[in-house]
Amino acid sequence: MAGTATRNDKRIPCESCPLRKLDHFRAFTADELAFISEFKTGELAVDSGATILVEGSHSAHLFTVLTGWGFRYKMLDDGRRQILNYIMPGDLVGLQGSLMGEMQHSIEALSPVTLCVFERGKLNRLYSSYPDLAYDLTWIAAREERILDENLLSIGRRSALERAAYLIAFLYQRAKALDLFNGSRVAIPITQQHVADTLGLSIVHTNKTLKKLAERGMIRWADKGCNVRDIDGLLAIAGWEGFSETKRPLI
Numbered sequence: 677m678a679g680t681a682t683r684n685d686k687r688i689p690c691e692s693c694p695l696r697k698l699d700h701f702r703a704f705t706a707d708e709l710a711f712i713s714e715f716k717t718g719e720l721a722v723d724s725g726a727t728i729l730v731e732g733s734h735s736a737h738l739f740t741v742l743t744g745w746g747f748r749y750k751m752l753d754d755g756r757r758q759i760l761n762y763i764m765p766g767d768l769v770g771l772q773g774s775l776m777g778e779m780q781h782s783i784e785a786l787s788p789v790t791l792c793v794f795e796r797g798k799l800n801r802l803y804s805s806y807p808d809l810a811y812d813l814t815w816i817a818a819r820e821e822r823i824l825d826e827n828l829l830s831i832g833r834r835s836a837l838e839r840a841a842y843l844i845a846f847l848y849q850r851a852k853a854l855d856l857f858n859g860s861r862v863a864i865p866i867t868q869q870h871v872a873d874t875l876g877l878s879i880v881h882t883n884k885t886l887k888k889l890a891e892r893g894m895i896r897w898a899d900k901g902c903n904v905r906d907i908d909g910l911l912a913i914a915g916w917e918g919f920s921e922t923k924r925p926l927i
Contacts, residue, residue, distance in 0.1 A: 687716075687718055687719050688719070688742070689713065690709060690712050690713040690716060691709060691713070693742075695742070695765055695766050695854075695926055696926065698853075698854065698855060699923075700766070700853045700854060700923070700924060701766060701923065701924060701925070701926040702812075702923040702924065702925055702926070704926075705808075707806075708806060708808065708809055711801075711802070711805070711806055711809070712809075712927065714798075715794050715795065715798050715802070716792050716793065716794055717737070717793050717794065717795050718793045719742065719790055719791060719792055719793060720739070720790070720791040720793055721788070721789075721790055721791075722744070722785045722788065722789040722790070722791065723785065723788060724785050724786065724787050724788050724789075725784065725785060726784070726785050727782060727783070727784050727785075728746060728769065728783040728784065728785055728789065728791070729769065729770055729779050729782060729783045730779065730782050731750065731751070731779050731780060731781050731782045732779060733779050735770055735779070735796070736795065736796050736797070737770060737793050737794060737795060737796055738768065738769065738770035738771050738794050738796055738799075739768070739769050739770050739791040739792060739793055739794065740766065740767070740768050740769075740791065740792040740794070740926070740927055741763050741764060741765050741766065741767045741769065741789060741790075741791060741792075742765060742790040742791060742792050743765055743788075743789065743790040744764075744765070744785060744786070744787045744788055744789030744790060745762065745763065745764055745785070745786040745787045745789070745865055746762070746763040746769075746783055746784055746785045746786050746787075746789055747759050747760075747761065747762045747763065747783070747784055747786060747870065747874075748760040748761045748762075748763065748769075748781050748782070748783050749781060749782055749783075749784065749873070750780075750781050750782070751782070757873045758873060758874075758876070759870060759873045759874040760781060760824065760827070761820070761823055761824065761827065762786075762847060762850075763783065764850055764851060764854055764856065765854050765856070766854065766924070766926050768813075768816050768927050769783055769791075771813070771816075771817070786865050786866065786870075787865050794927070809925075809927065812925030812927060813925075813927070815924075815925055816925060816927070819924070823846075826842070826846075826916075827874075830842050830843070830875065831875065831876045834914070834915075836875070836877055836881060836882075836885045837885055837888055837889070837913060838913055838914050838915065839875045839877070839885075840871065840875060840882070840885045840886060840889060841889060841894070841909075841910040841911075841913035841914040842910075842914035842916055843871060843874055843875060844864065844889070844895060844902060844904060844910055845904075845907060845910040845911050845914055845916065845918065846916075847864045847866070848864060848904045848907055848910070849907070849918050849919050850919070851864065853919070863898060863900050863901040863902065863903050864901045864902045864903075864904070865900060865901040866901055866902060867901075868882050868883055868886060868897070869882075871886065886902075889910070889913075892906075892909065893905055893906055893909075894906040894909045894910050894913075895910075
């Protein structure tokens, strides 16, 4: 896999974390923030295309995405890939490997990614001394399950057009809540191969399906990804009401 991961010496203090300024995340108490500052051991900078975590690996750390995009996936022995979900700033990764002994999926960076690094050994203290943070971890796991439920519904019952509309609307709404789009540009940094591997479609079928959405004026495909032009139209095709959550946890 191309790309590298390097330790970032320019650590952002938790008190100055740019994610905490977003209304999307719940506020911490002073004690919680002090613990998270101690819990964090540093930052990791990952190149686009680099593997962040590998299925079957063991790690002494877990991570929160500070900047950038990535995706979770599993591979079959013959090289076929299934993308399970996408990661964005504020997402916690590596918890599975921390609690179950090893990772059951891999994670790759879609763009340059910065990760906050946390020491796995301090998880017990979080559970014993900070019940609200422990609840937050449970909420994060439940939210991931909810997202996977919707993805399974797409693959199992939605048509190809509905699947594509749902995926793009899902990524757009998540990114918009995190203020990831600059000005009028609303590009999602994925390729059509990523879409195919998420939806369980061939690349040819995926290309034809995305062309239909483009012809209806809902998306425009560019070199750097997918630009959303009509989110309401995508939601209508998908038969999905979108996210209803307000505040969410941030570890």
